[in-house]
Amino acid sequence: xATIMTVDDTxxxxxxxxxxxxxxxxxxxxxxxxxxxxxxxxxxxxxxxxTDINMPNMDGIALVKMLRALPDYRFTPxxxxxxxxxxSKRQAGKNAGATGWIVKPFNxxxxxxxxxxxxx
Amino acid sequence: xTIDLRQFHQTFFEExxxxxxxxxxxxxxxxxSAATVPPSPPGAESLNTMFRVVHSIKxxxxxxxxxxxxxxxxxxxxxxxxxxxxxxxxxPEIVTLxxxxxxxxxxxxxxxxxxxxxGAEQAARLQQRLERYMGGIPGRVQAPAPVEAAERRWxxxxxxxxxxxxxGNDPLRIVRxxxxxxRLDVQAETAALPCWDQFDPEQCYLGWTLMLNGSVDxxxxxxxFSWVMDDSNVAISPQTTAIVPxxxxxxxxxxxxxxxxxxxxxxTQKIDALINSVGELLITQSMLAQITRDFSTDSLPLLFSGLxxxxxxxxxxxxxxxxxxxxSLSFIFNRLPRVIHDVGGKLGKxxxxxxxxxxxxxxxxxxxxxxxxxLHLVRNCLDHGIEGPAERMAAGKPETGVITVEASQKGGxxxxxxxxxxxxLPYERIRATGIAxxxxxxxxxxxxxxxxxxxxxxxxxxAEDVSDLSGRGVGMDIVRRNIASLGGTIDVASRPGQGTxxxxxxxxxxxxxxxxxxxxxxxxxxxxxVNIVESVQLEAAQIRHPAGHGDLVSLRGEYLPLIRxxxxxxxxxxxxxxQLMVVVEADGRKAGLCVDDLLDQQQVVLKSLDTHYRxxxxxxxxxxxxxxxxxxxxxxxxxxxxxNIPASxxxxxxxxxxxxGSGKEVPCLPH
Numbered sequence: 078x079a080t081i082m083t084v085d086d087t088x089x090x091x092x093x094x095x096x097x098x099x100x101x102x103x104x105x106x107x108x109x110x111x112x113x114x115x116x117x118x119x120x121x122x123x124x125x126x127x128t129d130i131n132m133p134n135m136d137g138i139a140l141v142k143m144l145r146a147l148p149d150y151r152f153t154p155x156x157x158x159x160x161x162x163x164x165s166k167r168q169a170g171k172n173a174g175a176t177g178w179i180v181k182p183f184n185x186x187x188x189x190x191x192x193x194x195x196x197x
Numbered sequence: 198x199t200i201d202l203r204q205f206h207q208t209f210f211e212e213x214x215x216x217x218x219x220x221x222x223x224x225x226x227x228x229x230s231a232a233t234v235p236p237s238p239p240g241a242e243s244l245n246t247m248f249r250v251v252h253s254i255k256x257x258x259x260x261x262x263x264x265x266x267x268x269x270x271x272x273x274x275x276x277x278x279x280x281x282x283x284x285x286x287x288x289p290e291i292v293t294l295x296x297x298x299x300x301x302x303x304x305x306x307x308x309x310x311x312x313x314x315x316g317a318e319q320a321a322r323l324q325q326r327l328e329r330y331m332g333g334i335p336g337r338v339q340a341p342a343p344v345e346a347a348e349r350r351w352x353x354x355x356x357x358x359x360x361x362x363x364x365g366n367d368p369l370r371i372v373r374x375x376x377x378x379x380r381l382d383v384q385a386e387t388a389a390l391p392c393w394d395q396f397d398p399e400q401c402y403l404g405w406t407l408m409l410n411g412s413v414d415x416x417x418x419x420x421x422f423s424w425v426m427d428d429s430n431v432a433i434s435p436q437t438t439a440i441v442p443x444x445x446x447x448x449x450x451x452x453x454x455x456x457x458x459x460x461x462x463x464x465t466q467k468i469d470a471l472i473n474s475v476g477e478l479l480i481t482q483s484m485l486a487q488i489t490r491d492f493s494t495d496s497l498p499l500l501f502s503g504l505x506x507x508x509x510x511x512x513x514x515x516x517x518x519x520x521x522x523x524x525s526l527s528f529i530f531n532r533l534p535r536v537i538h539d540v541g542g543k544l545g546k547x548x549x550x551x552x553x554x555x556x557x558x559x560x561x562x563x564x565x566x567x568x569x570x571x572l573h574l575v576r577n578c579l580d581h582g583i584e585g586p587a588e589r590m591a592a593g594k595p596e597t598g599v600i601t602v603e604a605s606q607k608g609g610x611x612x613x614x615x616x617x618x619x620x621x622l623p624y625e626r627i628r629a630t631g632i633a634x635x636x637x638x639x640x641x642x643x644x645x646x647x648x649x650x651x652x653x654x655x656x657x658x659x660a661e662d663v664s665d666l667s668g669r670g671v672g673m674d675i676v677r678r679n680i681a682s683l684g685g686t687i688d689v690a691s692r693p694g695q696g697t698x699x700x701x702x703x704x705x706x707x708x709x710x711x712x713x714x715x716x717x718x719x720x721x722x723x724x725x726x727v728n729i730v731e732s733v734q735l736e737a738a739q740i741r742h743p744a745g746h747g748d749l750v751s752l753r754g755e756y757l758p759l760i761r762x763x764x765x766x767x768x769x770x771x772x773x774x775x776q777l778m779v780v781v782e783a784d785g786r787k788a789g790l791c792v793d794d795l796l797d798q799q800q801v802v803l804k805s806l807d808t809h810y811r812x813x814x815x816x817x818x819x820x821x822x823x824x825x826x827x828x829x830x831x832x833x834x835x836x837x838x839x840x841n842i843p844a845s846x847x848x849x850x851x852x853x854x855x856x857x858g859s860g861k862e863v864p865c866l867p868h
Contacts, residue, residue, distance in 0.1 A: 089205045089206075090260065093205045100200060153365055177424030
């Protein structure tokens with residue numbers, strides 16, 4: 078079963094995402110910022126990373142860059158949570174190596190739809 | 198799949214409010230509140246933090262369906278973004294606007310939590326102001342309503358960029374998604390494939406032409422390619438047109454409003470510690486079970502050691518559970534900079550706030566109930582204590598006043614000190630007011646500390662005191678009553694021209710205390726252990742009977758007021774030979790309590806008398822002893838206070854059980 082990491086500094090968002098993905102049958106690990114996420118990624122095997130952009134300590138874009146530099150995560154799908162007003166961030170994320178994005182606000186069905194899209 | 202998003206609302210509300218508190222602190226730090234130190238250069242990190250908070254609230258409210266919060270947060274976010282990008286400068290006007298917006302946002306979150314809509318109008322006005330200020334904000338792009346297109350034939354040419362795989366994308370997934378939209382014919386273009394020795398397995402060399410028959414519009418198809426659009430070639434062109442009736446769009450109902458709920462956020466370590474304790478408890482239990490299964494007199498020592506282990510486990514568990522209820526004082530202290538900023542600004546006073554000890558933890562109930570008194574005291578310091586800049590300069594003090602709020606742990610209690618370096622209490626005016634109110638006699642000669650005590654008298658306020666700042670319906674008497682109802686005390690010390698210091702002493706926790714059980718006549722009473730200094734045997738020679746004063750007892754050269762619990766509590770006389778005295782200390786004063794016997798040291802669970810009876814002076818609460826009997830827990834701080842009142846005035850001030858019934862009766866409590 079695929080393992081997904083959700084990275085977000087807001088607990089409600091993390092809870093909602095992991096509950097939704099758990100209900101869809103995925104294993105989920107949570108991280109509160111980029112630093113935590115990177116540490117978790119190093120010690121576990123993840124099939125998908127969903128990360129927020131604005132976070133303390135290490136933001137989403139820096140996280141994408143760091144993950145892509147790890148041999149295990151060169152081709153792993155990494156999705157960013159963005160809002161419609163963040164075109165420049167989206168571009169920066171793409172340049173850093175993100176696979177795609179999920180536009181906030183989204184509902185659980187949309188989330189699962191997108192996750193199914195990137196996990197075979 | 199349907200997922201009820203309401204289960205996440207509580208977390209969302211809490212972290213939004215917490216975020217707003219952080220934001221306020223950052224803003225006030227950054228602005229270096231107008232009334233205090235000169236403004237510091239705006240910190241980029243502070244702005245980022247503030248932006249992040251609003252951004253998170255916006256994102257969360259959108260996901261959880263609070264659209265009014267989302268729109269408001271969006272407007273606020275735009276302003277913060279401008280500040281962050283240095284398109285605007287953080288001037289006092291913006292600081293005020295931001296503070297108002299935070300209040301507005303807080304109200305909206307509170308409304309969403311309680312299901313009210315009281316703050317909506319205010320928020321709408323604020324939002325208009327924000328938008329006017331910004332000169333129009335690019336609106337939130339609403340997701341277009343899904344419109345089902347008629348069945349059409351599309352030709353899609355897709356030539357991925359060579360680095361497509363490196364972003365974690367895969368053309369196969371894209372083709373698969375397109376195939377779900379209708380009938381699909383796929384043709385691969387292999388022309389770009391190099392010969393084997395130049396082949397890089399991590400590069401994408403292929404392209405495809407997709408022919409799709411389906412009731413989708415261009416946007417739906419383009420959306421599938423949106424992640425790869427920038428570095429790939431994608432061309433979508435319509436081929437023919439056909440008409441198919443649109444599918445029904447499923448309708449989901451909006452979330453219902455949740456009722457208010459009180460909850461507590463607990464650090465994971467605390468919970469882990471609890472689980473650990475429970476584990477230990479289970480081990481002890483199985484050990485005891487083992488011992489009792491094949492029990493003989495030889496296993497008695499084992500049984501005893503098991504029981505003492507059980508006791509230790511129970512205590513650990515109890516401490517762990519109590520710790521769960523502990524909240525840090527920063528919950529209150531974090532609100533102070535804002536108070537200083539607002540009130541100081543309004544009064545035109547320059548004030549520096551120094552805070553320390555905010556990491557100390559107190560029971561959640563205590564924190565909630567002392568929050569207003571502490572805020573009131575700080576407002577008081579600002580309003581009455583600290584002088585205006587001109588007056589300070591004239592008195593040879595630095596222009597900026599200092600208010601210090603300090604918390605520290607002393608034994609079983611937390612001491613919160615609120616100090617200012619202002620003008621001090623106006624003793625003569627207090628005396629005049631006291632005489633005018635009939636609280637003091639003409640030609641009164643009360644000492645300064647007695648006068649200071651007067652500010653806690655109900656309804657006491659000097660004429661100049663009534664201002665719109667401190668006159669918020671919370672008088673000093675209410676402050677003292679609130680603190681006393683928690684088993685705490687508050688005192689004031691002041692020196693004219695040098696400042697005033699309020700010192701509040703609060704118990705760490707309310708529910709369980711360590712106590713010493715004593716016997717007075719046939720009754721058992723408990724004395725909180727934290728207040729006990731020592732217990733001594735009393736000789737008749739030690740007791741003095743000065744005129745106009747209660748009995749005093751001389752102990753190593755020190756005279757302590759002696760309280761005969763028997764008389765005070767109306768307990769029937771005991772027949773005990775020896776007299777024992779327990780010396781208690783509270784609020785820095787000591788008194789001796791005369792008891793018949795010292796019984797045991799034990800932990801007791803306090804059961805409030807207020808709920809079922811009332812709170813008599815001298816009694817803190819009731820408790821249930823190990824044998825199921827009810828006993829009263831004595832309140833040393835009010836006993837000490839009683840002991841220091843001359844006996845002639847004491848009559849009537851003690852409203853213990855002695856006046857409500859015979860001494861044998863103890864207020865009824867449900868077991």
